[in-house]
Amino acid sequence: MCQFFKNWRNPAVGAGSFCALTCRLFEEACECERDSVAQRELFFSAACIAEVSNEDMGLLGPNHGELYEELATAFCGSDKWKLQRYGLPMVTEYLTEAREYLERGKDMIYALMISLAEELYNHGEFTYIAPLFKKWYGRIPGLDVHTRNRYLRFIFEHVGGTESGHFAYMTQGLIHYCRACGVTPDWEALGQRNQEYIRETAISFDRLCATMKVSNEQAEVV
Ligand SMILES: [Fe+2]
Ligand SMILES: [Fe+2]
Numbered sequence: 001m002c003q004f005f006k007n008w009r010n011p012a013v014g015a016g017s018f019c020a021l022t023c024r025l026f027e028e029a030c031e032c033e034r035d036s037v038a039q040r041e042l043f044f045s046a047a048c049i050a051e052v053s054n055e056d057m058g059l060l061g062p063n064h065g066e067l068y069e070e071l072a073t074a075f076c077g078s079d080k081w082k083l084q085r086y087g088l089p090m091v092t093e094y095l096t097e098a099r100e101y102l103e104r105g106k107d108m109i110y111a112l113m114i115s116l117a118e119e120l121y122n123h124g125e126f127t128y129i130a131p132l133f134k135k136w137y138g139r140i141p142g143l144d145v146h147t148r149n150r151y152l153r154f155i156f157e158h159v160g161g162t163e164s165g166h167f168a169y170m171t172q173g174l175i176h177y178c179r180a181c182g183v184t185p186d187w188e189a190l191g192q193r194n195q196e197y198i199r200e201t202a203i204s205f206d207r208l209c210a211t212m213k214v215s216n217e218q219a220e221v222v
Contacts, residue, residue, distance in 0.1 A: 048173035
């Protein structure tokens, strides 16, 4: 469990890279000719991307990093899942690279597209796992509904319009950015980024699953 929660999600890190992307867009806007169409579109684009991190950082509700900590600690029985020794760089490799690209990558359209792919994936993943987590956690004897819902709040906060809303903001952000550059959004390229994201995420989960199996087998031997 510690390996799973250390490597699965850390919204605090994700929010940081979205903030970096927003700052880069504002910087680009400030470098443009004052009151030009390009400047206005870049400001709009930055405002759209900022909407995505508002929610993760808890500006409009609970801080998602804290909710994740509560969930992971409840599942692991303590906060030892935070220890560095549970980190698996080969599992988080793709996401780490994607986030670094948001912070420093040269092609801003590419950066926006990989963020879009992430939001779309998030919507699907949370929608899929919410009932499974509920069912799994419901099997723990003696756990009342109130406590269960409190621990699972991280999951519930991301279903419904949360991640699909992020996707909508990201789409608007991309459209504004493309207008600023005077280009048409390449939706085919976006489709490719989505496919890459899903493929790489599947590889990450396979690696995590294989490592967890080995750890379980070793624990059984000991
Ligand atoms: Fe979040
Ligand atoms: Fe999101």
